[in-house]
Amino acid sequence: MNIDFTKLFFTFLGLMIVLNWGLLMSAIMRKIGARVAGRYGIPWFQPWVDLIKNYAVRSQITHGIMFYLGPVFRLSGGVGLFLFMPILFGSNLWSNFSFQGDLILILYFQFFGMLGMALGAGEGGQPHSFIGISRGLSQFTTIEVPMTLAVISLAVQYHTLSISEIVAAQQGGIMNWTMFTNPFATAAAMLSLLGAFGHSPFDLVKAPNEIPIGPPTEYHGTFLGVLRTNAAILHVVETVLFMNLFFGGASNWFELIIKSFLIYFWSVFVGMVFPRFRIEQSVVWFLKVPLILGIIAILLL
Amino acid sequence: MINTEYFTLGHISLLLGFILIIVGFWGILTQKNIVKIILAFSIADAGINILIVSLGYVIGKTAPIIDGSVVQKAGIDVSDSIVDPVPQALVLTSIVIGFGVTALMLAYAMKLFTAKKTLHINKFNDLKW
Amino acid sequence: MNREFLYIVLTIFLGVASIVLSFISIHSKKLSLAVIAVGVVSLFASILFLLMSAPDVAMTEAAIGSGLTTLIFFYVLNKIKKSDA
Amino acid sequence: MVTPIFIVATALGVGFAIGVLNKFGRNFTGALVLAALSFMTFISFQWFYALTFNNLSEAYVFTGGFKPPFAINLLMGQYESIATLMINLIGFLGAVYLYKSLKERGSDAQVVYLILIMALNVLVMTRDIFNLFVFSEITSVAIAGLILLEKGTRSISAGFKYIIATSVISTIFLIGIVFAYFITGTLNIDDFIGISLSTYKGGTIVVFLIMISAVLELKPFPANGWGIDIYEASEAGFSAIISAATTTASLFVLYKIMAFAGAEWNYYIALIGMITFIGSNLLGLKQDNTRRMLGYSSIGQVGLLITILGFKDILGENAPFIFFGILISHYFAKAGLFWLSGIINASNLKAWSIIRKKPILLFLMGTFIFALIGFPPFPSFFAKWTLVMDLVKTGNIVWVIGILLGSLFEAIYLFRWFGYAIKGDAEKTEEYKIEFHKIIPVWIVALSLYVLGYFIAQYNEFTSVINFIPLAFVALIFAIDFMPVLIKNTIAIIGMIFYFYTIYPQLDNLRLIFEVIFLIGGILALIAGYLHKGKRIGFYPVALLMYAGLTGILEAKTTLEFFYGWELMTAGSYFLIIRGKRSMTHALSYMLFSLAGAYAILTAFGIASVGQSTWSLSIINNIQYIPLWAYSLLIIGFLTKTASIGLHIWLPGAHAEAESDVSPMVSAILLKAGVFGIVLTLIGMGAENNQYSELVYVLGWLGAITALIGNLAAVFQEDAKRLLAYSSIGQLGYIVFGFAMMTHLGWLAAFTYTINHFMYKSILFLTIGAVVLRVKTHNMYEMGGLIKKMPFAFIAVLISIIALSGVPPLSGFAGKWLLYNAVILKGWYLQGAIAFFSGIIAFLYLFKLISSIFLGQLKDNHRNVKEISIWFIIPIYILIVGLMIFAAKPELILQPLGTMISQYFPEGGLNWNGGMATTSIGYWHGTHIMIIVGIMFAILFSWLAFLSRKAQKVKQFNIVYSGERPFTPETTHVSYNIFAGYNKALGFLVLPWITDFWTLTTNIVHDISGFVRRIYSGNGQTYLTHIVLYVVVIYFVFFN
Structure with a gap:
């Protein structure tokens, strides 16, 4: 591999943009949530404040090597997804390293962070971490089923697994978007997105109110900072993935911001409306409607 | 009417032999007393012996013993005037064997009785399945 | 011819008697009676053998089938009776 | 060359001599018996060697100076030599094994044993059908006598059932023989072959009677209750003789009778064998008594051999190889197992865990079981292979399925037994001692299996x-x-x-x-x-x-x-x-x-x-x-x-x-x-x-x-x-x-x-x-x-x-x-x-x-x-x-x-x-x-490591759990059933349906086995009824 420093610079720049946009987006969403609930909410810059505070905490504790590795795996997962994702259509500089692997790489790289996080959380020995992780993994398995079906459907539809080519195939008008050419796959994937973001009704994994959840209480300071950084990046990258697959991709940053915001908003919106599922309910739910939609998407091919 | 051609000594004995075998078998299968079962074997044995001899018997021929009653002429096969000797030899063997088997059965009967103080065959079923 | 007829009559008589005796032996409640009946059947059989030109068979049957067999039956019955008492 | 008649003569001579010489003590007579048996074995081996490797032609031996049918003649051909060799060899080894038992019972027992082996030899060699009858009666009487080697009521009742059953069978046999003579005027098997008996008027009935009694002697399922009991009740060393030597002789008798019975019988013989093979092995499943189980297994194996006899025309030139391959494996292995069962002296299968104490015995047991099932390198492997190949080739796949099903049943109980032996809970640690004269024959048969396996592997296509x-x-x-x-x-x-x-x-x-x-x-x-x-x-x-x-x-x-x-x-x-x-x-x-x-x-x-x-x-x-x-x-x-x-x-x-x-x-x-x-x-x-x-x-x-x-x-x-x-x-x-x-x-x-x-x-x-x-x-x-x-x-x-x-x-x-x-x-x-x-x-x-x-x-x-x-x-x-x-x-x-x-x-x-x-x-x-x-x-790792370089390593319980600090690991325990929610949602997919299915299948098979075996009521008279009914059923099946 010849090291292309221009491209490396752009990649790093893109990562920064994505990070900041992710932080801003989460602030906006929390604000919206608060307003819907009749509260005032946080200021828009709160996530940056949190992040800086976290990185600045002086006293820290560690439970062992895996305690370190957990957040690193997690952040590697997020950054890696970004690295293997073409961000803007038609731009070589903003396509990162997406030419080293295709959609399957993206799908499986999601697990990199999951796995590392699960292990890191386990190292602390906090039982709630186990509970949270086991619930998260349980739910995650079924979320991936409709997603897989949708991806297969897409791959067959466009006869490629390259994200860039899938985006390319959707150019030339809104009606070419997968959303319209393959609505069932889109529907299935969008439902699985709800689970992937873990907002209500699928937020038992984080269960922010009832129990002190494992990782975010155990992890603190720089560890938590790393996790928050990753959350911001990951949210944007996931929305970008969906944008690329179903909504025609983006040819400039503005389009990216609008589309990713709307996709993200969808999950927040649903979360506002529905109560929380128990874990077995969400597992079964994902194996009902989204699964059927996914199967239809495949059968219609 | 019965066909008189079959109404001969040999045929009657043959019939008798069969009947005795059947009666004997019937006894073997129905009697519960071990000694009686052995007796039934004896009856069947007698039946078989009668059967064998009657099969070898030919009217008007004498016993397969070369004595005065058989006209001996040089160059003439005596087998024309005597009954078939082979079945009789068989019967002799069969009688002896039958006796041996009966004796062995009786020895068993005695041992069985000593063991359980009964001769009822249904009581000796400790080996099964 | 006459002798032939006599033989047949004798055979029939012996046959019927044997069958009756064998039934008696199978159905009698008394074991000793049954043994004697079988002995007699055997004896009749040896007469029959004589009629059918088998004198040596007849002798053997009379001696072993009728005589010895009956003897060992009684021997066993006695033993059993003794050990029963 | 010593003529085969010396096999008979030696046995009779030594038998009489013992009657005279028994004052010299039982050890002397015992040695005489062993010497006689080894000489008989030598004669058979000599013939076997000459017939097989020196291309000697088969020899007839005429007795009494007359030609048949007025005299009895014996035949010593290649198959005869193998069969008599097998009988004499196992007779010799069995005599070694039974040395003490026979000695204890006196010189009479020794003579009876010798006569039994002699009678089995004659059964194999004789070409006269009435002689066959006589010696099968002698065999029955000798067996019934030797069953009494084992003390106790069980052996007496078993022996009695055996003698009455064989008497019934031999009555049928005798009737058949008499009529055969009546319609043909001969008693010689070779003549029967020449004139094709069944073309005579009433010939088919005659053949039926002779055939059915030969089959019944082989204890076909289900008319075999009387036969199983003797395996269980007689002394282990003697069960081995019955299973190995008597079976060999009886199979040979059936083979000789089939020679003149006509090809129309083949199918029915095969069917009878197959029913026996499957039925007997099915019933073996439910056995927990070792000897009885081995008895079922013996009868099952014989069933398979009967089937092979039924297929001998179809199998053609491979038939002898298949037949003897399976027979020899069965013969050695079953003798070995019965002998082992006498050494271990554990009647219940589960009690066999005591064999573990002597790993070498375990090795022997394993050898026998694997030989029985037909694993390589034993002869049965090659024989079964050839059998299946040939049957499939000739379009008899259904039969192959039957054979494999029966083999599977057999494997179930044999391996269950073996499992108990290797791994069962050792309940009682009863000591048992291995007598030298008992273990030697077991070793010999085990090693013979390996050696034979080696030689069989040299047989044409297996080389x-x-x-x-x-x-x-x-x-x-x-x-x-x-x-x-x-x-x-x-x-x-x-x-x-x-x-x-x-x-x-x-x-x-x-x-x-x-x-x-x-x-x-x-x-x-x-x-x-x-x-x-x-x-x-x-x-x-x-x-x-x-x-x-x-x-x-x-x-x-x-x-x-x-x-x-x-x-x-x-x-x-x-x-x-x-x-x-x-x-x-x-x-x-x-x-x-x-x-x-x-x-x-x-x-x-x-x-x-x-x-x-x-x-x-x-x-x-x-x-x-x-x-x-x-x-x-x-x-x-x-x-x-x-x-x-x-x-x-x-x-x-x-x-x-x-x-x-x-x-x-x-x-x-x-x-x-x-x-x-x-x-x-x-x-x-x-x-x-x-x-x-x-x-x-x-x-x-x-x-x-x-x-x-x-x-x-x-x-x-x-x-x-x-x-x-x-x-x-x-x-x-x-x-x-x-x-x-x-x-x-x-x-x-x-x-x-x-x-x-x-x-x-x-x-x-x-x-x-x-x-x-x-x-x-x-x-x-x-x-x-x-x-x-x-x-x-x-x-x-x-x-x-x-x-x-x-x-x-x-x-x-x-x-x-x-x-x-x-x-x-x-x-x-x-x-x-x-x-x-x-x-x-x-x-x-x-x-x-x-x-x-x-x-x-x-x-x-x-x-x-x-x-x-x-x-x-x-x-x-x-x-x-x-x-x-x-x-x-x-x-x-x-x-x-x-x-x-x-x-x-x-x-x-x-x-x-x-x-x-x-x-x-x-x-x-x-x-x-x-x-x-x-x-x-x-990069990320070093970044985090740099940022949290001052992080302090804490002790194990530096966590808070629901507002409490735990101090023992147990209170933090959530690794049991951690995917409970997932289980609630999807656990139904992995309910043990399949295990249940196989358990159910197993149970059904075992229940069938348990139900069917109730026909063996233990009542001798019932067994006689079975025999009679069997004859009737086969009659109607055959004459349709």
Whole structure:
């Protein structure tokens, strides 16, 4: 591999943009949530404040090597997804390293962070971490089923697994978007997105109110900072993935911001409306409607 | 009417032999007393012996013993005037064997009785399945 | 011819008697009676053998089938009776 | 040459002499009997040798100076010489065994014994049918007399039942003989053959009477209650004589009678035999008395031999070989087992666990059981093989199924018994002593089985089969089994390395892949064996036997060699599995599934050989007769070894309970034998151009469902090794799925999985096994926090689970990526989706595995455990290096694989551009991804490490849990049933339906067995009724 420093610079720049946009987006969403609930909410810059505070905490504790590795795996997962994702259509500089692997790489790289996080959380020995992780993994398995079906459907539809080519195939008008050419796959994937973001009704994994959840209480300071950084990046990258697959991709940053915001908003919106599922309910739910939609998407091919 | 051609000594004995075998078998299968079962074997044995001899018997021929009653002429096969000797030899063997088997059965009967103080065959079923 | 007829009559008589005796032996409640009946059947059989030109068979049957067999039956019955008492 | 009449003369002469000389004491008479028997054996052997090797022609012996029919004549032909040799030999050995019993009973018993053997000789040799009757009566009387060698009421009633039953039978026989004489005027069998008896008026009835009594003498099911009792009730040494010698003679009588009965009888004889074979073995299932069970087994074997007699015309020139092959195995093995049962003196099967105290007896017992079932290298293996091949070739597949079904029943109870012996709970530790004169005959028959096996293998088409090098090596290891592990392990490893070195140039690429897995994998697993102290008796011979079988499969050029290797491998792995604690039942079910699978393969090979002139393995490439069935049978057979769903129930227990270094052998290595078989079958179907799309379609679904159910079941396990075992089922499901796609990419994916699974499952089983050795429990919820104690083990598990889960950049991703591409290109979307769903489920159990064992709180009782043994770390890290190389440079393996697969699927392979692999839809650069992820990971790690450089290491319980600080690990315990919610949602999928199904099947079969055996009421008179009814039924069946 010849090291292309221009491209490396752009990649790093893109990562920064994505990070900041992710932080801003989460602030906006929390604000919206608060307003819907009749509260005032946080200021828009709160996530940056949190992040800086976290990185600045002086006293820290560690439970062992895996305690370190957990957040690193997690952040590697997020950054890696970004690295293997073409961000803007038609731009070589903003396509990162997406030419080293295709959609399957993206799908499986999601697990990199999951796995590392699960292990890191386990190292602390906090039982709630186990509970949270086991619930998260349980739910995650079924979320991936409709997603897989949708991806297969897409791959067959466009006869490629390259994200860039899938985006390319959707150019030339809104009606070419997968959303319209393959609505069932889109529907299935969008439902699985709800689970992937873990907002209500699928937020038992984080269960922010009832129990002190494992990782975010155990992890603190720089560890938590790393996790928050990753959350911001990951949210944007996931929305970008969906944008690329179903909504025609983006040819400039503005389009990216609008589309990713709307996709993200969808999950927040649903979360506002529905109560929380128990874990077995969400597992079964994902194996009902989204699964059927996914199967239809495949059968219609 | 019965066909008189079959109404001969040999045929009657043959019939008798069969009947005795059947009666004997019937006894073997129905009697519960071990000694009686052995007796039934004896009856069947007698039946078989009668059967064998009657099969070898030919009217008007004498016993397969070369004595005065058989006209001996040089160059003439005596087998024309005597009954078939082979079945009789068989019967002799069969009688002896039958006796041996009966004796062995009786020895068993005695041992069985000593063991359980009964001769009822249904009581000796400790080996099964 | 006459002798032939006599033989047949004798055979029939012996046959019927044997069958009756064998039934008696199978159905009698008394074991000793049954043994004697079988002995007699055997004896009749040896007469029959004589009629059918088998004198040596007849002798053997009379001696072993009728005589010895009956003897060992009684021997066993006695033993059993003794050990029963 | 001593004329055969001396066999009779010697016995009679010595018999009379003993009557005169018994004042010299019983030892003298006993010696006289032995001398007589050895002389008789010598005569038979002399004739056998001359007739077989010196081309002497058969000899008639005329007695009394007359020609038949006025005198009796004896025939000594080749078959007669074999039969009399067998009878006299077993008579001699039996006399040695019974020496004390006979002596105790006096010289009369010795004479009766001698007369019995003599009578059996005459039964074989005589050509006079009335003589046959006389000597069968003598036999009956002698047997009835000798039954009384055993004291007690049971033997008396058994003997009485025997004598009345044989009297009834001989009455029927005598009537038949008399009428035969009446209508033909002769009693000579040769005359009967000449004049074809059944053409006479009433001839068929006569033949019927003679035939039926000969059959009844062989104790056909179900008219055989009287015959079974004597096996149970008489003295063990005498049961051996009845089972071995009497049976041989009676079979010979039937053979002689069949010679003149006419061909129309053959079918009915075969039918009678088959009913006996299946029925008797079915009833054997329910027996818990050893002798009685052996009795059922004897009768069953005789049934099989009767069937073979019925097929003698169809089998043609192979018939004698098949007949004697099975007869001799039965004869030696059953005699040996009965003798053993006399030495061990444990009437109940479960009580046989006391045999363990004398491993050498266990070895003998195993020899006999494997010989009975028909494993190589025993004669029965070759005979059964030939039998099945010939029957299938002549279109008698239904009969083959019957034979295999009966054999399976027999295997069930014999191996259950063997399992009790090896692994049963030792209830009472009763001492038993081995008398010298009793064990010698057992040894002789056992060794004879091996020797005969060797010689039989030289019989025409089998000559090339046995690669004796691995077997000789196994024998060598067996011979030095008394040495310490260090020496044996080193020799084993060096031997395997050397063998691999010599063998690998001869193998094509396909086989080389598997040879590497089998042998190199085996060597790595053996390294862990250095951990063991002491001798580890019995381990090395069986492990090497398995490897010999595995390599035999690969080296096989013919179907026979393949099957030979397959059976060796099954035998070896059975012993490996049963070595584990609590593995008795699992080993049994493993053996039964393996046998059933092997029988399916055997039948398929038979079908494949129809219309072919060669045995070459390539005949499965071109099956002409019912190919779909043949391929289905092959696949089913191989799927039992890959443990596909439905056929998997043996696997979890077998793998979980096996020893720590055996689990990788039976999981990572052994299962690949099934994979190899499936590959062969699919190639045979014609790979790309196959016409069996339905079959592979079904196979694909089966693979996908296996992957799903296997992985899902793994999620809910609490036993670490059981979890890995279910995981293996799932992984093998992927492999089957990949092959079933029948595309280049599908195969590439499947091979990638095969290689990967070998590596990471070896690592996982070795590591977990080593951990289990340290912490003394399999239960994950009893472990925890071991990362601090065993960092090497943790890293190994971490790397292998990342690889297993398919997360990039490690090698598992290669398989996932290939499979995804293959599925999309093939169009199997739904199956593919199921396979991927199961792939994600793998995360659940992998997380459970690593976190429950290594993360969380360290348990108090594990505070002093040490790192896993260095002998495990070495092979584990060698494998990790392999895994890493595959991940970093996938093209090193995938490119040659692709070339190899191109032979079968020339189209649709990967395009390689440097390290970049592309398909028509996707692309992947393994090396670059590895580098990118590595660099990124390193940067981020150093960043975090820098940021939290001041982080303070805290004590174990520095956590807060629901507002409390825990002070013992137990209060933090959530590793039990951690996926409870998942279980509520999806647990119904892995309810043990399949186990229930097999349990139900087993129960039904056993209930049938229990119900049917009630016909054996124990009442002698009922048995007589059976005989009479049997005659009537056969009469109506035959005369229709």
